[in-house]
Amino acid sequence: MEKIKAEAVVEDLRASFKAGKTKAYEWRVSQLEGIARMIMERETEIMEALQSDLGKPNMEAYLHEISLSKSACLFALKQLKEWMKPEKVPAVITNFPSSAKIVVEPLGVVLIISTWNYPFSLSIDPVIGAIAAGNALVLKPSEIAPATSAFFAKYLPEYMDNSCIKVVEGAIAETTTLLEQKWDKIFYTGNGRVGRIVMAAAAKHLTPVALELGGKSPVVVDSDVNLKVAAKRIVVGKWGCNNGQACIAPDYIITTKSFASTLVEALKTTLERFYGKDPLKSADLSRIVNSNHFKRLTNLLDDENVSSKILYGGMQDEKQLKIAPTLLLDVPHDSLVMKEEIFGPLLPIIMVEKLEDSFDFINSMPKPLAAYLFTNNKKLEKYFIRNVSAGGILINDVALHISNPHLPFGGVGDSGIGAYHGKFSFDAFSHKKGVLSRGYAADIPARYPPYTPQKQWVLRHLIDGSWWAILLALLGFPRD
Structure with a gap:
């Protein structure tokens, strides 16, 4: 142009x-x-x-x-x-x-x-x-x-x-x-x-x-959840949102070491139920938008520190620009897949000793556009809302907050400026635009020069809300 x-x-x-x-x-x-x-x-x-x-x-x-x-x-x-x-x-x-x-x-x-x-x-x-x-x-x-x-x-x-x-x-x-x-x-x-x-x-x-x-939107998963429902919501929120190519799609999961294997099995079962044994043939998954983004995502997977962590998926079809839903467990925190926003079908799972450790991990990263928590623990929920800074927070679901027109949608810090x-x-x-309209009555002499100690006294007390000063001002004292 x-x-x-x-x-x-x-x-x-x-x-x-x-x-x-x-x-x-x-x-x-x-x-x-x-x-x-x-x-x-x-x-x-x-x-x-x-x-x-x-x-x-x-x-x-x-x-x-x-x-x-x-x-x-x-x-x-x-x-x-x-x-x-x-x-x-x-x-x-x-x-x-x-x-x-x-x-x-x-x-x-x-x-x-x-x-x-x-x-x-x-x-x-x-x-x-x-x-x-x-x-x-x-x-x-x-x-x-x-x-x-x-x-x-x-x-x-x-x-x-x-x-x-x-x-x-x-x-x-x-x-x-x-x-x-x-x-x-x-x-x-x-x-x-x-x-x-x-x-x-x-x-x-x-x-x-x-x-x-955008940003790396985390999903924290407690063991105290309805796992069947939680797994469905995570899967559809990740892969049912443009196959992960969404600014509010889950970018990584954090859960405890003791619960990780249970969660992984639930996610695997749900993925196979939604997209079949060969997800590359599924008509319900979007393709990767173009070859550049396809190569960017496959490069993330080709990292030897990441490829060895694939628990599920990882299949690719360059001709169709499709990558299968992929679960990664315990990838190194300094790997590229944990440093960059993934914006695709890869989902790392990070393990911590206790769930409260996840808050420090999230807050060590740039502020995300969205943060998700799955739990029935109200105390944990309150702590999460109070201590995790994100553009928006959703409890026990993924992405649905954008459908409520009464809520602002926007980022904070690196995830954006402003909301809509x-x-x-x-x-x-x-x-x-602020507009103030005045009448001509009750004009207060104390606001005008020449200034005197009496006028200063009235104005000081008027600003402080003293009823004596208000009465004196309205009566026109002190006079010029």
């Missing part, structure tokens, strides 16, 4: 925003309704794009991408009028007589850079928030998911206002050119390496950013 074209795109959007087009409630509703209609009318095309990009099973595409996106859109439509209302806040005596409120306003023209693993939902969800908040925007889908990117380029202009909402396709060159422009906010979903590039580019214009990144989903998406693309 040429710089001059990028500048023209931003200028067009800024002209539409300055004209006030996007601020109207009716415009926002019409665009959200357009998204909902697109999702319903183009469900087949969305599934076909996801199948082409990731080999994603239709059930998974519907549950994790289509239904979540539709729900987010309908939730925004239902709540939008309430979100847009000014929020009344208390006035204080020093401002008497006055009223105070917080008015929300759109930031302006925003850039949304999406990612490839959930290329539909992770594109459209922030778009929903930006539109609900009244912004003009550019969506830059991931070139690594070309079919979904092409879907947006074709259908967003058909269902939405192209003078305020534009799609720019392309790869690194196009993204770099877009980042050179001045935006009112940049929303990026992806990895930390590119996140740093986005932040550096945004800093040149003092542009605020939201970074939805539900009203948090609206807030992510809004500025909260």
Whole structure:
């Protein structure tokens, strides 16, 4: 994308925003309704794009991408009028007589850079928030998911206002050119390496950013659990989420040495039940997105300190870009598989003497996007919530917290900046503007020069809330 074209795109959007087009409630509703209609009318095309990009099973595409996106859109439509209302806040005596409120306003023209693993939902969800908040925007889908990117380029202009909402396709060159422009906010979903590039580019214009990144999300498993249910939830949360190619998929398990073998057997049984004896032939597992990521994952397995730890799986089919669900037991803590976010079907299991040791291990790592605990021990649950820092925490399940629109979704530390989903998406693309309105009555002489000891006494005690000072001030003492 040429710089001059990028500048023209931003200028067009800024002209539409300055004209006030996007601020109207009716415009926002019409665009959200357009998204909902697109999702319903183009469900087949969305599934076909996801199948082409990731080999994603239709059930998974519907549950994790289509239904979540539709729900987010309908939730925004239902709540939008309430979100847009000014929020009344208390006035204080020093401002008497006055009223105070917080008015929300759109930031302006925003850039949304999406990612490839959930290329539909992770594109459209922030778009929903930006539109609900009244912004003009550019969506830059991931070139690594070309079919979904092409879907947006074709259908967003058909269902939405192209003078305020534009799609720019392309790869690194196009993204770099877009980042050179001045935006009112940049929303990026992806990895930390590119996140740093986005932040550096945004800093040149003092542009605020939201970074939805990832990290090594741990699963701590107590022996005091319903193991049959826990195993199913872990398996579907790891391999039923894009075959592990998900930012909130379990990255590693921690359990006690005494319970590890029991847990491993339960996971093996569940994996075989879900995906058969030859998981490479299963239609319910997504493929690895491309050959680069396939090689990255096989390189992790080829490490001799890791390959010797394979308990289950490890099979590969380079032609189909498939890797079987793989369990690894007691891998070295300094191995690459424990240092990098796996983002694939490999699941190391770390053993500790007692479960409380797992908290120190987790906290020694960069803060994850999600942390999971399986236990019936309420004391352990409280300790986990209080002492483990993560973007979000889920007890006795995996990944489901993203489906609750009343919860913020985002990272902390290395796993991201900012949050979205539900009203948090609206807030992510809004500025909260404080407004104070005063009347002309009860003007207090003590605030004006020339200052005297008596005026200072009244003001000091007025600020401290002294009723004597309030009464004197309202009566106009001390006088000039």
